[in-house]
Amino acid sequence: MKEALFYSKILLFGEYGIIQDSMGLSIPYKAFRGELKFSSENFEAKEKSQKALNEYATHLQNLVNEPDFHAKIDVEAFKKDIEKGMYFDSTIPQGFGVGSSGAIVAAIYDKYAIDKFGQSEEEIGKNEIVELKEIFGKMESFFHGKSSGIDPLICYLKLPILIKGKGDLGTVGIPASNDSSAEEGAIFLLNSGTPGETQPMVNIFMEKMKQEGFRNMIKSQFKKYNDECINAFLKGDTKPLFKNLKNLSGLILDNFKPMIPKAFHKIWKQGLESNAYYLKLCGSGGGGFVLGFTQDLEKAKSLLKNHELEVIYKF
Template identity: 40%
Template sequence: MYKVNAGCHYFCAFILNVDFDNFLLILMKKYPAKLLLFGEHTVNLGSQALATPLPLFSGHWDFSENKNEWAGRLLEFAGYLNKAPLFINLDINRFKKELSEGLFFNSNIPTGYGAGSSGALVAAIFDRYCMVREGRDLILLKKVFAQMESFFHGTSSGTDPLVCYLNKAVILNKKEIKTTVLPEMQLPFKLFLLDTGIKRQATPYIEYFLEKNKGVYFNKKIKKNYLPAVDSAIDCFINKKWESLFSEFNIISEFQYLYLKKMIPDKFNKIWKEGLESGYFKLKICGAGGGGFVLGMTNDFEKLKSEHDGLCFLKIPGNDVL
């Protein structure tokens, strides 16, 4: 991505009539990616969900002297926001003006991965252009973000932008949202990401899950085995019950392997099964499934990497804290 020099930053601060130090703070603020640890799909059926910022990837505002590939799309988004019946007031005129002056969102968050690429952008736009932010509760914020992000996905829960905006972990269900501080994970246990290298759209997998849930047998399995495991996993995580979390992780992984196999990319079936049969690592879908990242838990990360050196494993930053 093209980087502008300090002279251009001074010029932009001048034409926008803002203090240069404050201007740099605005540009330097990062909006992290988001990681859904537990609760994909099941949150719509009544389970909890646990999501956290993923600082491995982020985006921030920047200025470029050259027109960038996102300029047209951002102008379309500005037009959408100008017409949408939003619950809040955004300074759209300022947004359009700054876009014409070279503003762009410089992001390394992978798209099509369920990591919150559009969520981080929505959070950044809200943070920069919302005219009144005080006194808004998390439920209302989530609704606002859902309105905004629907431009990119047709429909949105608003969770991704909320996590990116707050830069805090959240526990949520259909009725409430609360922020939380994730405890330090006790060694040797670690969470990691497995990069499938596959971009996907979430909607087909959401529809697939909902369609499967119409089946009586599947619905019974969901209620009896899957939802309790998801809620228990979140409880174990928050309460530092690492051995129990590993067990719940295994239940979730096995359920997905047996009943949601379409959500597991074919070339990862072998390692998924190996994880179920092993005593040292487990895998689960991360987000909608079908590609993007796979979330894993292990008690021997180095062994896992050495035995599968052809795969891309990402250690989550602050994993000892995550």
């Protein structure tokens, strides 16, 4: 079997906003990865994975018979491979907002889809990307109740994706990370130490959307700051990026407290008051990772010395 690696993803911008048609920007993150593997040995991780894969095979069996599902998946071959000892070997932490289920879906589609879409920019156009997103949304719904399909799409294509609206998305180039030894600005991950669950957080958000004040905040302020951050980041223009990041971070602290791990409330505020860094949600929140942005990495490291900080991009 040809081994195919699928990386995790990070939604840099757009958490919750993409539900309401604001922009989103998601990138592959190669520090975590997963692949379908065969093993004749039995061990706990394999048995746990196989149990989940068997349950997922039942979901797929039902899905392929639905008239509005536009993909052919060889579910029988999938089931037979599980019986032969196949499992999903993954270093992607579950419930941390970095696409653990997205990687599984991408790997299964890659191996078992008949007449599958290509993975390179040359092989797949904008319309195909939108169609693939819809397919992946239905495939990933098993894990989250409802899925946009964005996470598996990133994991499958292994390219940054710019979401301009529900039906308007495509691959995009991002400024190269400055990997010189001089540490200046950076994007980093902070580990809350506990996983979060997507569906309860989305439920809280949808309840909040019933309030007129919250709805207006999302449609005006949140969308404005989020979209401006994306535009500035893609242009490599750090001044407007950090100006809008501060506004976005403050807005999230004021309006998304249930989604922010309690241990992070204080350091979130510290970043805003010191201007040393700004934090935002990484995915739906509730646990997992939190994203940080700084123009002075050494200062941010000093203030966050009690927290596990992982740099993912340098300005």
